[in-house]
Amino acid sequence: MTSRQEKATATKQRILRTALALFSEKGFDRVSVDEIVRKSATSKGAFYGHFTTKYDIFLEKFKEIDQFYRDFQDSLPEDLPAEQKIRKLATVQMAYLRDELGRDGIRALYAYALTPSVDNYLSDTERPLYTILEQMVSEGQAHGELSPSVSSGRLALLLSRSMRGTLYDWAIFDGDFDLTGEIDGWLELLFSGIRK
Amino acid sequence: MTSRQEKATATKQRILRTALALFSEKGFDRVSVDEIVRKSATSKGAFYGHFTTKYDIFLEKFKEIDQFYRDFQDSLPEDLPAEQKIRKLATVQMAYLRDELGRDGIRALYAYALTPSVDNYLSDTERPLYTILEQMVSEGQAHGELSPSVSSGRLALLLSRSMRGTLYDWAIFDGDFDLTGEIDGWLELLFSGIRK
DNA sequence: CAATTCCATAGACCGCAGTCTATAATCTAT
DNA sequence: ATAGATTATAGACTGCGGTCTATGGAATTG
Incomplete structure (x- = not known):
């Protein structure tokens, strides 16, 4: 150099x-x-x-999250049911984002992702989050735990969308909003379905 | 005057x-x-x-949507099952937003809602969308069609969050994204659950 | 080692959303 | 009718993110 x-x-x-x-x-x-x-x-x-x-700088920080996901995956017991793996991932992720980026950080990130003609990080399906989720889903499907009616890739996408939706709401709703509680309640419903 | x-x-x-x-x-x-x-x-x-x-002007247009929701509710047959009412509402809403605001419009609206200390329209739970959804949900619960495990208000909030999540993804993902198809596939999963 | 190329940096500049101040037209009170 | 208060508007101005151009010192070449 x-x-x-x-x-x-x-x-x-x-x-x-x-x-x-x-x-x-x-x-x-x-x-x-x-x-x-x-x-x-x-x-x-x-x-x-x-x-x-200016946002680019911020992304540097956000990208640390990829490492966080990988570490998380390594730390997870192999034999856990897929549902629990997914729910654990979701709650741990929310806690991490809440503590590391905060509401302001999420606001900035999510607003930036909406800038036209920016290939934003959130929609990059190569991110570890997607691959990890997809792996969990297809394991779950292979073991007969999860519905095989949609592909693992699509289900992973929909799960990640749930997370984005929850984070977005956290950002726009003032007042109390328990991020980890919200995502867990949400996944509970999604797993069992709301039809009686 | x-x-x-x-x-x-x-x-x-x-x-x-x-x-x-x-x-x-x-x-x-x-x-x-x-x-x-x-x-x-x-x-x-x-x-x-x-x-x-500048966004304020834009909201004027967005608020027409309230009237749209009311008209929609009036046009809906009373005796339809709650699930179908909700799914119809969701798809019709998506088509409306796609055609009236477009991706750019949704982008602008969703970015504006993220501005700190703006009491944004999206998180206003007095909007017709919420009240209509809640009504449909509690009807469905009363008729034993929908799970009574969460309150109608909360379920309505979670349904609206699904819509926001889907619209947000539509805004950030380039390329093809069939908004009405996405929301319907999503609700299908949410109603039946993804657990096998 | 001299001549030339290259490129990281400085900072003037632009277009934007939004603010502030001055003013002229209208309204109110007498 | 006139003096005084009010207010809708004009447009200069601010602070912002981002661009453009010039330059000085380091790299490269012979």
Whole structure:
């Protein structure tokens, strides 16, 4: 690595760290790029040389979640029924997002995903979340625990949609909203069905 | 009404009509307030005197949907099973939103609802959508068609969350996405449950 | 080592949503 | 009718995310 590259990555790290510190201190949309640039003693040019948007920085953090999913999968007992695996994944995920990103973070992320012509992370079906979910579902189907009426891929997608829906509601509803309780109650219904 | 008030409402109508025309022509976020103001021969002052935000204008249109829900309810045969009423409501709603607001419109609306400290329309549980859904659910429960394990209010909320989740996904996933098909397939699963 | 190319960074600049202030037209009170 | 209060509107202005251009110092080439 040449000295120029070294300086560049140092700059990038300084911006990243400053930005994440400010985000967690004041909340994503109460921090401006100008402030990040000022506090990290860099410039707009440097900022946008290293990151494509302000949200991009935020995604760096969000992507840690992928590692979290993988760790979670490894820690899970093999022989658990699929339903319990899925429900556990969902509640643990919600707790993680609540504590790591917070309502503001989720708001920012979900708003950014709605920006037209941005290939957003949420809809990337290559994410570990999808593959892990799909694996759990197809195991469950193979063992006769889960309905085989829809494909595992589709069911995984619908489960992830449930999570997005719940997180979205958490973001837009003020007041009390117990994220882990909501997703668990929700999955309970989805597993048993609401028809009597 | 004094002549001053008459002029004011005329201005408001001019802005509203101009804005809605531009939105449907170019899409919500390709129209600036400056352009609306220019094309309607008014001013920023007039605009923000009559509307609190650019999205506010958009809500005017969205609120027509309330009337749509009421009309729909009136047109529905009394004796239909609750499940069918709910599924019909969901598919008809999706078709309406798809055709009247479009992906761009939904994107704008859902992004706006995420703005902090805005009491957004989506989370207003007084909306006709909620009351109609709740009515259908409690009818279904009374007739022994639907599970009584959760209250009608809560089940109505969860059904509306399903709709939001589906609409959100429609907004963020590019490419083909059959909104009415998605919601119906989804409700099918929710009614019967995914456990085997 | 000199000449040339390259590229990370600085910061002026743009278009946007939304705010603030001044003003002119209308309304009210006497 | 006139003085004074009110208010709808015009448009300059702010703060924001993001773009564009210029530049100085490091890399490359001979």
